[in-house]
Amino acid sequence: MPRYEYRCRTCGDTFELSRPMAESSEPAACPSGHDDTVKLLSTVAVGGSAPAPAPRSGGGCCGGGCCG
Numbered sequence: 001m002p003r004y005e006y007r008c009r010t011c012g013d014t015f016e017l018s019r020p021m022a023e024s025s026e027p028a029a030c031p032s033g034h035d036d037t038v039k040l041l042s043t044v045a046v047g048g049s050a051p052a053p054a055p056r057s058g059g060g061c062c063g064g065g066c067c068g
Contacts (some may be wrong), residue, residue, distance in 0.1 A: 005042050010034035 001018045008015070008030035017028055028037050 004028075005040040006030070006037045007040055008032065008034050009036040009038060014040070 002021055002024070003016050003018050004024050005014060005016050006028045007013070011030065011032050011034055013030055013032065015031055019026070025039065027035065028039070029035050030037055
């Protein structure tokens with residue numbers, strides 16, 4: 001289940017909730033009980049060591065065979 005980050009406008013606390021995507025925009029009370037919250041835009045950082053794609057021979061959008 002996705003996790004969403006929210007910030008309370010009353011106390012300034014930031015908190016996360018796990019909820020279905022269909023409920024991501026529903027109101028969320030902060031842990032202190034305040035109802036004036038806003039969903040934050042989250043970014044996802046993905047790291048890894050996947051190899052770079054192999055260079056293509058030819059050119060153009062289709063390998064040079066039909067562009068001309």
